Amino acid sequence: MLTTVNITDDIYYIGVNDRETYLFENLWPLDRGVSYNAYLIDDEQTAVFDTVKNTKTHVFIDKIAGILKDRPLDYLVINHMEPDHSGAIKALQDKYPDLKLVGNTKTFELLEDFYGPLKNYHVIKDGDQLSLGTHTLSFYLTPMVHWPETMMSYESTTGTLFSMDAFGGFGTLDGGIFDDEVNLEFYMDETRRYYSNIVGKYGAMVQKALKKLKDANIPMNIIAPTHGPVWRTDPHCIIDHYDRWSRAETEEGVVIVYGSMYGNTQKMADVIARRLSENGIKNIRIYDASKTHVSYLISDLWRFKGVILGSCAYNTGLFPTMETLVNKLENSQLKDRLLGIFGTASWSGGGVSNLNKFAEKIKWQRVGESVEAKSSPKEKDFQQCIAIADEMAERLIKERA
Template structure:
């Protein structure tokens, strides 16, 4: 049983848990490296729990609270975000501490009743309200749609800590290290961007609003509900979220193709090779049937160039590619150069759909479109090379 708690300060405790059993976050996104559900406990004149954890981890979570508080009361439970991976243990906390006061905003209260039937002992807070804890104070800031409507953050002024709920979080269990100066950032950077692109990215405009709202705070530490605690360089994760929410991209190309019998993949390989010859060093290629959309979306968020290729299936887009395209549209991914190609046997449809997708997303669209009947001939591959050359040209012009 995971019962480890970590002192952040003498009166601030990390009491999060790791989940290495769940396969899919939100039953959609792979958790190849697990995930942490972070919770925090402030002790002193008043004892305050900041968020809970997924109900599957409630037993070890409650043990941590008891080990710290012993026979002392829990005065407040601050609920920054009501998604069940953070609110799932609320009723269990209330059962153990029936006098605890719940702190949240008006929309929090609505979700509390709808999810758990909880209606009493609630303190509503609004933008800029402060909860006086005697030796500490918590000030609340609303961050709606980062990434739920009730989402908010709190700032503890004594230690200058921002409790940021899902904002500034990431995928990946915390395998011993929990602080940013302890972790291997080469691993966590990709998992953090994947979390952003999969979960938060659709709401990038609201992320920008939140970053600007919090810019005036003197923040020495950021404590999110997923991923590492940022005690050494909190400005680093803020800078990354700022970059990602502005759709700032790196030079590189993601090629994603859907193929049944390998003909479309031949075209993809030809494009990739010419991109390398044109000096593009970061080229990522994915068979949409083998790589989960979560990982593909992560790379698309990072690189400016995107090339999609698909065989035609029943007069339309290859179904698995169609799913990826829908996820790209759902997440409102912006600021890309797009090229498309594809193949068909007796009737087209895939390339037409990809072109319409490019128009809908208002990408910088490469007009050199290649559609091949059955298998590509040498002149078809030469046309594919033109897509690569034009992509490289536009990438270099955008430097």
């Protein structure tokens, strides 16, 4: 018996867990895996919402067949074409030859580019409806959350939003499927890591999508995303988080990230952190950019207002792991942070000077003067580090309501 879970009497969870893949999109570490969620509505007409990664095709189709037995599958709603959700479309239509594929014009362009022409296209426009019998679906186009074809589907008798990747996160569903069945702290962190690294760049489009849902004035009882838990107890909690993340709203706290080979730059990070603490800042996180994957750094940078970056010089440039971080930040469109800079160099430098160039490009508010120690930090360098910490703490404390 394969695991299928009733979301309501006739809406089923038919997703699968992936514990094998090391890196999502071959980039993001999956320490605790990922789920590819899919759903089935069993009505006069039957419908599935999204498929799974191609490696999971067989178990996915077996789950559908286990529910439908000899009955046909009438519709596949394709909310998103990224291959972690579109990988089983062709196989599903091979199994159910009359299957109608529901998507918008952009969906079918991508579908044909990826998988060649399939058949039975049912093209919908923003706001269109589709009745399955007792259940009625409405479609909301939400372009560029985070692909051009992304859309959401809403079922009105139960108030269920099939939201594709929006509101979803990393982490397999290990038994618990719903928000009230799992440890939410873990999934919230993993949902923010997913958001900040994959969707965050498109915050303006997320805001548009949230407005569209709000203006539609639809009761939101259940949010069923394509990764992570199903939000049924407090769906507005995850909507609020998305709203805050997409407006780059922050909590009080400072993330210090450094690149250091022999520990000299690291010493400066510890002095800065201690002084922040003496000034009453409680959320302080120090990360070694060579040890912690950039996706976790971005996730914390999305959360906290204060950012202090340090780098030793390395072959006339930034230390490579810090270079990865600043490149990702430049691309991420993350706005409105407070930035302090420190580092070390033994001859002509390259670390601090490049962090300063980054600061000009990203246009965050600068905090204190950047400090560059010669080889190892001396008392005067530590005093400059302390000055950065003092100004950072002062600016953060001033923002307290």
